[in-house]
Amino acid sequence: MKGLLVTGFAAIGAGSGAMLTLHAGSNLDPLHSVISEYVWQSAGWLLPASLTLFAVGSALIAEALRRSGASGWIVALLLLWGASMFLVGAFPTDRPGVPLSLSGGIHRYAAFAAFLVMPAAGMLLARAKIPYAKALRILSALALGALLLVVVPYVVRMFGIPLSNDDIPAGLTQRVVVVTELGVLALAGLSLLRPRARREVAPALA
Template sequence: MVAGPVCDELGGMRGLLVSGFAAIGAGSAAMLALHAGSDLDPLRSVISEYAFQPAGWLLTASLTSLAAGSVLIAEALRRAGAGRWVVVLLLAWAASMFLIGAFPTDRPGVPLSLSGGIHRYAAFAAFAVMPIAGLLLARARIRYAGAVRVLSGVALAALVLVVIPYVVRMAGLPPADDDIPAGLTQRIVVVTELGVLALAGLSMLRPARRAVPGLAQA
């Protein structure tokens, strides 16, 4: 009598994960298409600048798809017994990604606007919360915990490199643009955080063989 509801729950969780991966795949494909059709230097041009390219609408589409994928994976993790903070952080990442797409940044050389401010701080929030969620999941010893821990550490280290130019500029010492591979460091953060999200989902498709103590408290 219990097997039916349990199978239904597992099937529902698997459906959420598959849908989440599909959304992440679509978002990643849109981002790659946007880069392929642009002549910007990905090492120095931050992703936000691609909004001003002819196919700039792909940026909003990509970020919205990634946000949707994160929501679906967060719900799957919740059903699997993941801790409240892990779920909250993944939802915060999703909300931040949506805001990044909904509020475009300002064109280079233009004073910071309300939209640009929301975009900037939403991006920082997204970059900060995913590594924390990853470290919590790694501490709960999910499958792929080691890889999740490494990716989270790399994301945090790259985030520091992303923030340093802003701190330097606030100190009145603007570095030359050619000296800052801002596009590279930002992309390292994005790729590693997507890796954390993907591994979190994969860990639910193939749960650890032994019990994971403390998963619900992570």
């Protein structure tokens, strides 16, 4: 199990490094520009690479949780998060001003699914009162709150009210979701590195 977790953390770390490198080499404003727009930068290939590494890390941690006896719901949610992250990277968003394409639609709804399922997994893990349960609960709540702020502009536009990302900190709220959800994933893995957690996960969540 420790090998799975270490490899999972390495994948998450490498994905985070690729994401930071992409941001450092871009001239976009992270306060207003959403992460998806970075795929059109010169080093845009780092975006799908980063998201794929996150997906791999999630799958490895999910397998470690499965072996520890965690609920199938938690394992399934982490796997769904990873699959959604992979789809977000595999199907790039549309360029600004272009009508929604099939690729753009898959990208959008896969991102929403990912943003929604990780807080659910975090809350289920927190119920087990394993190490970091309080931090898991806080990060999951923050992710859900930030997700609400991400969704509101789309709802506003559905009512015909013009609202661009330049009018709101769309980039900031999206990054809060991503960072907090990566935090949930990392804590889920870290909790299994402690012997007491491995004993408690199964009876608490099975």
